Amino acid sequence: MNSSLINPDDTWLLWGFMAGWAAVSIYLEQKYKWASKVTGAIIALIGAMVLVNFNIIPSAAPAYDAVWTYVVPLAIPLLLFQANLRKIWNESGKMLGIFLISSIGTVVGAFVAYATLQDFVPNAAKLAGVETGSYTGGGVNFAALSAKLELPGELGASAIVADNLLMALYFFVLIIMPSLAFFRKKFYTPYVDELEKNKSSDNENTVADYWKRKDISLKDIAFAAGSAFVLVAVSFKLAEVIDGAIPSGEDVGFFLNVMNGLLGDGYLMLTTLTVLAVTIFSKFFENIHGAQELGTYLIYIFFVVIGVPASLPLLIQNAPILVLFMGIIIFFNMLITFTFGRIFKFSLEEMILASNANAGGPTTAAAFAIAKGWTKLIAPIMLVGTLGYVIGNYLGSMVYYLIQ
Template sequence: MVHTIIQPDDTWILWAFLAGWAAVSIYLEQKYEWASKISGAIIALVGAMLLANFNVIPTDSPVYDTVWSYVVPLAIPLLLFQSNILKIWNESGRLLLMFLISAIGTVVGAIVGFFLLKDLIPVLDKVTAMMTGSYIGGSVNLAALSARFDTPGELVSSAVVADNLMMALYFLVLILIPALSFFRKRFKTPYIDELEQNSEDGNSNLAASYWKGKEISLKDIGLAVGTAFVLVAISFKLAELFGRIIPSGVDAPFLLNAISGILGDNYLMLTTITLLSVTIFSRYFERINGAHEIGTYLIYIFFVVIGVPASLPIILQNAPLLLVLVFIMVSMNMIISFVLGKIFKFNLEEVIIASNANIGGPTTAAAMAISKGWSKLVAPILIVGTLGYIIGNYIGAVIGYWFGLY
């Protein structure tokens, strides 16, 4: 067990760090042009990563679990209060196609990585199956596939650390790409262009311009937060109910597994219930100010947590070759996503968000869209990315059974 200055059970100190560093990241992003260019999301993530690797904060704590369990679910409905469901439908079709193209990159990376390393890593067929599922739908699939293939616990733990490290590094790359002229010259960037055109008074700091002050009352805060709690409670309870009554698992038919995966998924149900509520009671939601700001702050706390588990010493000590495997898989995902994205004329923002949704899942993709100000992509990528849970599980299972033959 690695000793850290701040212990895992120092709850208030860890919360002070998470909430405080998220606030500092937002402040720097809006105050300084250099910080705006690299984005507050990177500042939040890198700060946590450095402190974790220098053993200042622990890489695992119940506090971080609380962020995943409560902070992220509350952020999602808050960020969807102003969503137009008709526009979302139009955007989701393009994003779904780009997401599937990106998933091809993950599969190619899995095949290349397996045949290069199969003689060097024990039970690599099981590990590659886990990582294929993880890099098509997020870490939820990693847990499901590790149970399906009964992967040894020590390999699962090492794979999780390698996954977190590579995921954090890749997110840094994706967040930086829109600022690079190489990509701006080769892809259309409608969302970035819109942000730049809307920047007022010649302000070069897009973050400060986008998040300029607006009127907000105590009533707005109460309605926004209270409504978010109600939506999360109803959605999660419904998902739990459907997950319990619809058969699923290895012995269940494919169709029932698919239905259970859709209706029994917390985040897909939350997104669906929120969008229906916003559409049906549009006047109520349109009158609430500040929901987007509150939700975004919560997402910045989430970005801090993403950087925490990326511990380089742990992975180098336990299973350095797993880092090579995930590097190959993520690299192939990126190369194929951007090459085919260019060939099929997808926007740069769509390629970045779709690749993110593959590697990290819908929550990280939505968080990146929010941090970059691409608010119209938030709801579509939540829907598409959540469907990736189902797609990734089945593709990961096929990969595992295939590689098991070797």
């Protein structure tokens, strides 16, 4: 009954599927408009889910475990090589303010969602932590916190589907906001006003130029991969030592448990050491080309694996309540972002991009800015959104520990 066409021990065949389907998902997302709307993450997940439900590939295998053990940790530092805190502060100070306000909205929403739906959502505490991270930095944080908090595979697959469905709806809301009279009257819109004065803007050339092919050498690949391996190795070993040195459990009290959870956790230590290294040795890391692309590809392999344990009936059963759970988080993110953004006189465009970067990560926010023609905000939101990769892991862990 549990047999599949490809056996769990057929490691190379399973790796061929995971790596190959991740590549196909990226190709489809970048090639076709329908696929970009569905998102590559969902395409990656659905491909695995279909093959599992038709007993083509197994629902559990050592190859899948290797993705959680090795691929996800390696993706994190690669995607943090641009997280130079000094540069973010110096070049994006104003955008940083509204981004942090927006992330507070995510945290508030997570607590409200948990308090409201904890009796209806399985593993609600873990989901609140994972989605706090996801709605502060995007899919990278979802991967890291899913591994850290050991989110069950069935729930993870349903959460990815619900997450992407909600994101599609929310991004549609953000897209139409600048064109609605209510928001134009209530909020300051300098970038929209400038575009309307200069109708001859060539957004298509801006898009093509921004996403053009990058130069990359063997040295770039070596430095990117080598640095990621070293950072993961040092971080996980250091966290292991600290975990053994700081006691935890019911007998030691709240403070020591929190310190053990923060300092003794490999993923948080990895985030901390990577950001410190990138900030201190900024020239070295900023000159490595291709690290973000390589890290993103590894995350897509994770999205394939997330779809493996998903059964279609359970997916359909869980998705609606999860959409509601995540919808509460997004509602409070939006409410706090636009309320306090107006109080502190941020522009509507800055608020939209900050909320977008929280919900979908820096790449979706940069793509949004490009599509809208807000060229002056592309670099700031990319920098600030990258910070979401960092603080999302901490905020997600904090929410989970406080709930626990």
